[in-house]
Amino acid sequence: xxxxxxxxxxxxxxxxxxxDIIKRAAKNYDTVYVSVLDNNKKSPLFTVEERVKMxxxxxxxxxxxxxxxxxxxxxxxxxxxxxHVVLRGLRALTDFEYELHMAQTNYLISGGWLExxxxxxxxxxxxxxxTTVREIASFHGDVSKFVPECVxxxxxxxxxx
Ligand code: PNS
Numbered sequence: 001x002x003x004x005x006x007x008x009x010x011x012x013x014x015x016x017x018x019x020d021i022i023k024r025a026a027k028n029y030d031t032v033y034v035s036v037l038d039n040n041k042k043s044p045l046f047t048v049e050e051r052v053k054m055x056x057x058x059x060x061x062x063x064x065x066x067x068x069x070x071x072x073x074x075x076x077x078x079x080x081x082x083x084h085v086v087l088r089g090l091r092a093l094t095d096f097e098y099e100l101h102m103a104q105t106n107y108l109i110s111g112g113w114l115e116x117x118x119x120x121x122x123x124x125x126x127x128x129x130x131t132t133v134r135e136i137a138s139f140h141g142d143v144s145k146f147v148p149e150c151v152x153x154x155x156x157x158x159x160x161x
Contacts, residue, residue, distance in 0.1 A: 003030040005117070007087040008074055011036050011051050012044040013151050015133055017125035019058055021089040024119055026062045033083065034059065038069045045134050045158060057150050075110045084113055091121045091128075 005025055011018060011034070025032045034055055038048045046054070052067050059065040070077035074086065086106065088099055103116035121128075133146050137155040144152050 004033065004081070004083045005029045005031075005085045005087045006033045006035050006074075006078055006081070006083050008035045008037060008070070008077075009088075010039075010042065010044060010130065011055060012042075012046055012130050013051060013133065013147060013154065014055050014058055015125070015128050015130055015147050015151075017089065017091070017121055017128040019148070020122045020125055021087070021119050022059060022065060023062070025087055026065050030064060032062075032065045032087075033081065034065060034067050035077065036067070036069045038071045046154070050154065054151050054154060058148050073109075075106055075114050078110075078114055084115060086114060086116045088116060088118055089121045090118045091126045 007022060007025060009018065022032060022034060036048055036051050036055065044051070048069055052069060055067045059067065078084070078086065086103075088103070090096065090099060099116075099118065103118075106114045106116060128146055133143050133155070136146075137143050137152075137159050140159060140161045143155055147155070
């Protein structure tokens, strides 16, 4: 059995909340593919290359974590890799509707072979999102509690402080 899982997302940028999910998945699966969506329409703050580099930096101690990118539909990417399970983090009830919709859509359009599993985010990070981090950094606030140092430095550089 292929004990691999795909953790897809924008990771713009990666936060301690994402890292918590990655570490916990790495304990339970042979391989964790952290897969960055390469989608021009989303106009992200960081380029896909910058996001991949930050993810590689912060997961360098985990041998079974692989950072990749994908375009188009998640089910096509998952099929190509022959991985049948997707992982998403759930922070609060506000995430639930969107996540449920995505999980059910992927299950439906894959003809029932792509499952989604959820990990509940550690309470410490339940409020944390990349959007909040970008907003704080855009006003030159301190993001050191939310992201590792290398990510904070990239944010400070982006916003010129
Ligand atoms: O970190 P995000 O932005 O919440 O991640 C969302 C992501 C990348 C997982 C989702 O947008 C996605 O899988 N996009 C690929 C397109 C796709 O497969 N859409 C159909 C499922 S709704």
